[in-house]
Amino acid sequence: YTINSADAFIHFTQLVENGNRFEGVTVYLNKNIDLNNHTINSLKDFQGTFDGAYYGIYNANIQGNGPFEKTHNATIQNLGMYNCNIHGTGTAGGLIGTASNTKIENCFVRLGNVTGPIMSAGIVGVASSVEIRNTFADTELIAEQKAGLVGIANRLTLDHNYHTAEQTYIEADNLISNETDRADRINFNTWDYSAEWTLTKTWCNSSSKDL
Numbered sequence: 001y002t003i004n005s006a007d008a009f010i011h012f013t014q015l016v017e018n019g020n021r022f023e024g025v026t027v028y029l030n031k032n033i034d035l036n037n038h039t040i041n042s043l044k045d046f047q048g049t050f051d052g053a054y055y056g057i058y059n060a061n062i063q064g065n066g067p068f069e070k071t072h073n074a075t076i077q078n079l080g081m082y083n084c085n086i087h088g089t090g091t092a093g094g095l096i097g098t099a100s101n102t103k104i105e106n107c108f109v110r111l112g113n114v115t116g117p118i119m120s121a122g123i124v125g126v127a128s129s130v131e132i133r134n135t136f137a138d139t140e141l142i143a144e145q146k147a148g149l150v151g152i153a154n155r156l157t158l159d160h161n162y163h164t165a166e167q168t169y170i171e172a173d174n175l176i177s178n179e180t181d182r183a184d185r186i187n188f189n190t191w192d193y194s195a196e197w198t199l200t201k202t203w204c205n206s207s208s209k210d211l
Contacts, residue, residue, distance in 0.1 A: 001022070001025055001026070001027045001028070002027075002028045002029075002030055003027065003028065003029050003030070003033065004029075004030050004031055005031075005033070006033055006034060006035050006036070006038070009033045009035070009057070010035075010038070010040060012027065013040050013041060013043060016043045016044055016045070016046060017041060017043075017044060021045055021046060021047040021048070022046060022047060022048030023047045023048055023073070024048065025048040025049070026048065026049040026050075026051055027048060027049065027050045027051065028051050028052075028053050029051075029052045029053050029055040029056075029057075029079070030053060030055070031055055032055045032056050032057075032058060033055070033056070033057050033058065034058040034059055035057065035058065035059055035060040036059055037059050037060070037061055038060060038061070039060075039061040039062075039063060040060060040061070040062055040063070041062070041063050041064055042062055042063065042064025042065060042066055042067060042068065042069035042097065043067065043068045043069060044064075044069045044070060045069070045070045045071075045072070046068050046070070046071050046074055047071070047072050047073050047074055048074060048075075049074065049075040049076075049077070050068075050074070050075070050076050050077070050079060051075075051077050051078055051079070052077070052078045052079030052080065052107070053078055054078050054080075054106075055079075055080070056079065056080030056081065056082045057079070057080070057081050057082070057084060058082045058083060058084075059082070059083050059084070060081075060084040060085070061084075061085050061087065062084060062085065062086050062087065063087050064086075064087070064088065064089070064097065065086070065088040065089060065090055065091060065092040065093065065097025065098070065116065065125055066086055066088070066092055066093040066094065066095055066096045066097040066114075066124075066125065067081055067084065067086070067094075067095060067096070068095065068096040068097065068099075069096075069097045069098070070096075070097060070098045070099075071096050071098075071099045071100070071102045072099075072100045072101055072102070073100075073101045073102075074099070074101075074102045074103075075102070075103045075104075075105075076095065076096070076102065076103070076104050076105075076107060077103070077104070077105045077106055077107065078105070078106045078107070079095075079106075079107045080107065080108050080109075080110065081094060081095060081107075081108070081109045081110070081112070082110050082111060082112070083110070083111040083112045084109075084112040085112045085113050085115070086112070086113070086114040086115060086116075086120075087115055088114065088115055088116035088117070088120065088125075088143075089116075089117070090116060090117070090118050090125075091116055091118050091119045091120075091121070091125035091126050091151055091152065092114050092115065092116030092119070092120045092121070092125050092143070093114065093120075093121045093122070093123055093124040093125035093126075093150075093151070094109030094112075094114045094120075094121065094122045094123055094137050094139050095107060095109055095123045095124060096123070096124045096125070096127075097124075097125045097126070098124075098125060098126045098127075099124050099126070099127050099128070099130050100127075100128040100129055100130070101128075101129045101130075102127075102129075102130050102131075103130075103131045103133075104123065104124070104130070104131065104132045104133070104135055105131075105132075105133045105134055105135065106133075106134045106135065107123070107134075107135045108135060108136050108137070108138070109122055109123060109136075109137045109138070109139045110137075110138045110139060111138070111139060112139050112140070113139060113140035113141070113142055114139055114140070114141050114142065114143075115142040115143065116142075116143045117143065117144075118143065118144065118145070119143050119144070119145040119146070119147065119151045119152075120141040120142060120143035120145075120146055120147075120151075121137075121141070121146070121147040121148070121149065121150055121151040122136075122137025122138075122139055122141065122147070122148050122149050122163045122165055123135060123137050123149045123150060123161075123163075124149070124150045124151070124153075125150075125151050125152070126151060126152045126153070127150050127152070127153040127154070127156050128153070128154045128155060129154070129155040130150070130153065130155070130156055130157070131156075131157040131159075132149065132150070132156070132157070132158050132159070132161055133157075133158075133159040133160060133161070134159070134160050134161070135149075135161045136161060136162045136163060136164075137149060137162075137163040137164070137165065138163070138164045139165075141165050146165055146166065147165075148163030148164075148165040149161055149163050
């Protein structure tokens with residue numbers, strides 16, 4: 001399943017809204033998707049693979065606890081969320097509200113903001129049996145409690161991730177991490193992550209990427 005326009009992406013969100021979980025299906029982007037500040041609903045229950053193919057979703061207002069409200073048995077990879085505003089109703093994440101049995105790799109959330117009346121997190125609000133690798137969050141968190149990457153977690157694996165938030169909260173059981181001081185703020189502003197992750201700087205570190 002391939003998404004090649006803003007209209008196609010909106011149609012995709014409507015399919016998920018109507019109960020299509022995309023189980024066993026890989027969804028690809030084949031270009032950057034600029035939603036021009038259009039308001040869309042979170043993807044309510046996604047259970048497939050979403051491969052951004054190193055493209056991104058730009059300039060969206062998202063009603064719900066993340067671009068993906070809930071994922072299960074899912075993979076989200078090679079995807080950027082750029083200048084998107086999340087309007088959460090509970091525990092919100094810049095990528096996923098609640099994730100279980102989910103892998104996240106080569107993703108970023110940059111600019112925009114994540115608002116959750118309870119908690120906001122840069123990548124995932126609530127995680128259970130989740131792996132996050134080569135991913136970063138550089139977005140404003142607006143909530144009483146803030147978590148740079150993940151808010152509440154059980155069986156969480158982290159590998160080569162970072163965030164720029166002034167973190168105030170993280171609750172994690174059974175944490176496996178290749179990073180030190182995970183519960184503290186990690187801010188690798190000088191890290192050359194384009195070389196570390198073999199991502200291009202124009203993709204993951206530019207405020208003026210051509211759309």
